[in-house]
C-alpha cells in the first residue's frame with residue numbers, strides 16, 4: 001500500500017479520527033519505524049509505515065481495524081516502541097496504530113484494589129497518581145519510564161520485582177481487545193474485569209498476551225494494585241569467582257523470604273563491562289569476578305528482618321557487600337536504562353557509539369553455567385569477525401520465588417553506523433545460534449521480549465513442537481486476512497497452507 | 500558571585516583509576532581520554548557542569564527510589580546489626 005494525498009483510505013481515516021490524528025509526514029513515520037534494539041539501519045526504508053493513526057478510544061481502534069480488514073491493509077500496534085524484537089516495526093508498510101492517546105485512568109477501585117486504564121499509559125505515570133492512595137502497580141521492567149501497558153501486554157513482559165508481585169501476565173487482570181476484524185471482546189479470567197483466577201472455559205487471557213500485535217489490539221486494561229511498600233533494601237555483593245556468586249543467587253532465591261522481590265547474577269564479562277564502559281562504573285579490584293544484587297520490598301520491620309537473613313546467607317557464601325552508595329545507585333539505575341547513552345570498544349580499545357541488544361531466554365537454574373559459556377563463545381566469534389560487535393556480558397534474574405528458571409540475557413553492543421548486509425547476516429546467524437543453545441538446554445527462547453525477530457524466529461516452531469501448528473490455526477481463525485502485524489512469527493505460513 | 504574562565508574550564512588533574520578509567524572529581528569516573536580519539540571525541544565541559552550532571556543523576560536516582568518505596572534501608576546498618 002502506498003498512500004497518496006487524497007487517497008480514499010486516508011479520507012476515511014480522517015473521518016474516523018479527525019484529520020490531525022492521521023499522520024503522513026516522513027518524520028512521523030520514521031519515528032515509528034524502529035525500536036531501540038539494533039536495526040538494519042542501511043535498510044530502514046524497507047520498514048516504513050505508510051501512515052500513522054492516533055486513535056483515542058476502543059471504538060476508534062475498532063473502526064480503523066474494520067476498515068483495514070475490509071481493504072487488507074497491514075496494521076501494526078505500537079505503544080512505547082521499546083520492544084526489543086522489532087514487534088512494533090512494520091515489515092509490510094500499512095498503518096501503525098499508535099495508542100498513546102488512549103492513556104486515561106478510568107477507575108481506581110480502592111476496595112478491590114484494582115485500576116482500569118487506557119493501554120497507552122505507563123507504570124511510571126500511573127504510579128505517580130496512585131501513590132496518593134498509598135498504592136503501587138508493580139510492573140517494573142528496566143524500561144519502566146517508557147514502555148506502556150499495551151506493549152507490556154503485547155510482549156507479556158517480565159518485571160524486575162516479579163518474584164514478589166508477579167509479572168505482567170499476573171498483574172493485568174483483564175482487558176478490552178479489538179480483534180483484527182474490528183470486533184471488540186473482553187478477555188480476562190472469566191467474564192469479570194477484576195477476577196484474578198477462574199477455571200471457566202479456555203484461558204484466553206494468555207492467548208491474547210505476548211502475541212506481539214499479531215492477534216489484535218488491547219485498548220483498556222484492569223490492573224492489580226498493591227500497597228506501596230514502606231521500605232526497600234537493595235544489597236549488591238561482590239564475589240571472587242562465578243561459581244560462588246551462582247551458588248549465592250540460588251540460595252537467596254530459595255530462602256523463602258516473603259519480601260524477596262528479585263536477585264540478579266552478573267558474570268565475569270558483565271563485570272568487565274561495568275569496569276570499562278557502563279555509566280554505572282564500578283571501580284572494583286581485579287579480584288572481583290562476579291556480582292549479585294537483590295531487592296526486597298515491604299513494611300520496614302519485615303524488610304529489616306528478611307534483609308538480615310539474606311545478608312547472612314550471602315556472607316556465608318563468600319559475598320562482600322559493596323556499600324550503600326553502589327547498592328542503592330545501581331538498583332535505581334536498573335529502572336531507567338532507556339536513557340543510558342551506550343558505547344562499546346573496538347578491539348584496539350577505542351570507544352565507539354553502540355546500540356544495545358539483549359538476547360533473552362528462560363533457563364533453568366541448573367543450566368545457567370553451561371549456557372553462559374556457550375553463549376559467550378558465540379559472542380566471541382562475532383567479535384573476532386568484526387569490530388561492529390562487542391560482548392557486554394550476561395545477567396541472570398530470578399524468575400519466581402522458587403528460582404526454578406531465570407531470565408537470562410546476554411548483552412551485545414552493535415555499532416549500527418557500520419552495519420552492512422554482511423555484518424547483519426553475521427548477527428542474524430549469531431541470534432539463531434544463541435537460540436539453539438537455549439533449546440539444547442531445555443530453555444525457552446524468550447522470557448519477556450518475544451522471539452519474532454530475524455534469526456531466533458526460525459526456531460520458534462522447534463521450541464513449540466506441535467504447538468506451533470495450533471498457533472497457525474489460531475492465527476488463521478482470528479485474523480482471516482492476515483492484516484495484524486503480518487510477517488511476524490512466520491505466521492504467513494498459516495495462509496500459505498490454506499491456499 | 501565570581502566567575503573566572505580559567506578556574507571554571509580547568510578541571511583538577513586526572514588520577515588514574517585503572518588502565519581504562521581516570522577520575523578528576525571525587526566519585527566521578529571518566530573513560531581514559533586516550534581511548535576517545537578516533538570515533539568519539541571528548542567535549543570540553545566547565546567544572547560546574549560536570550558536577551551539576553553528577554548531582555542531577557543522584558537526584559534522579561533518589562526520585563526513582565521514591566517511586567517504589569517511601570524509604571530505603573541501609574544494608575551497612577543491617578550488616579552492623581549482624582556483627583553485634
Ligand SMILES: Cc1cc2nc3c(=O)[nH]c(=O)nc-3n(C[C@H](O)[C@H](O)[C@H](O)COP(=O)(O)OP(=O)(O)OC[C@H]3O[C@@H](n4cnc5c(N)ncnc54)[C@H](O)[C@@H]3O)c2cc1C
Pocket residue numbers: 035036076077078079080081082083084086087088099119140141142143146147148149150151152153154155156157158159160211212213214216217218219336337338339448449485
Ligand atoms: C532499556 C530497555 C530495558 C528493557 N527492560 C525490559 C525488562 O526488564 N522486562 C521486559 O519485559 N522488557 C524489557 N524491555 C523491552 C520492552 O520494554 C518490553 O518489551 C515492553 O513490554 C514493550 O512495551 P512498549 O510499550 O514499548 O511496546 P512496543 O514496543 O510498542 O510494542 C511491543 C509489541 O507489542 C505490540 N503491541 C503494542 N501495543 C499493543 C497493544 N495495545 N495491544 C496488543 N499488542 C500491542 C507491538 O505490535 C509489538 O509487537 C526493555 C527495553 C529497553 C529499551
